Amino acid sequence: VGAAGFAFLVGSVLLSQNRPRYVALAEASPPQTRAWLMAAGAFGLLAGLQTINSTLDIVMIGIMRSREEVGIYKIAVTAASLTVFGLQVINIVIMPRIAHLHAGGEIRAMQALVTATARLILLAAGLASLVLIVFGKWLIGYAFGADFVAGYPALVVLTLGQLANAAFGSVGLLLNMSGHERFTLVGVAIACVANVCLNFLLIPPFGILGAATATAVTLVIWNVVLYWQVWRKLGIDSAAVRLMKTRAL
Secondary structure: OHHHHHHHHHHHHHHHHHOOHHHHHOOOOOOOHHHHHHHHHHHHHHHHHHHHHHHHHHHHHHHHOOHHHHHHHHHHHHHHHHHHHHHHHHHHHHHHHHHHHHHOOOHHHHHHHHHHHHHHHHHHHHHHHHHHHHHHHHHHHHHHOHHHHHHHHHHHHHHHHHHHHHHOOOHHHHHHOOOOHHHHHHHHHHHHHHHHHHHHHHHHHHOHHHHHHHHHHHHHHHHHHHHHHHHHHHOOOOOOOOOOOOOOO
16 A cells, blocks of 8 residues: 555656646546546446456365465466566557557557557567476476476466467457447456356366366457457457458558
8 A cells, every 4th residue: 555655646746747738728628427437437347357357266266176276376377477467568558659549540550559569469478488388397396396386287278378368469458548448348247257157167177277277268268359349349450460451451
């Protein structure tokens, strides 16, 4: 809480110092309370579903299997998340640019930016995946001890799922920054339901490997649904490897 409060204060100071003069002098536009409340509600539900989706497998392992498996699996999940570190960083960087290009109707420039960043995201994820798959067993054993090496197969499956996640590019960001956050919400809700069903079916017989498989498949479902919505609503192909012809061009 202290760190969040400090970051807020620093951000507020930086914003006040760097706000363009024309923003301060511009006349206030009429409030759009209804639109803002609807967007806030969608983003709130989206954040909640994403939190549920990211912890559901761990909770279900704790219910259906042993606490020891929870600890081993948690290490695998944390390590595999490093695969999409590049996606998270690049999304923060391009977020305002995407909103600006969409507002200006610059679809061609938007497609060029999305394709270039998606390939950069995939390259970073590919390098991270290679390290985790080749050296993951040694890294887990060195950092956490021999007992946790049992999570290596789950780490490989989760890493491949995150690699697929990276390959589809910034699907959620594109929808959220273009006023289509409700479609992101629908996609995440579908993935959440699939995650529950797959974990329920796969954890009892396969343990943490079943949970990893359920999570990886859920990531693919999530991205396929959002990828289709990006192309349908914006006419843009968000993937690193172009799969569909961009309608806007």
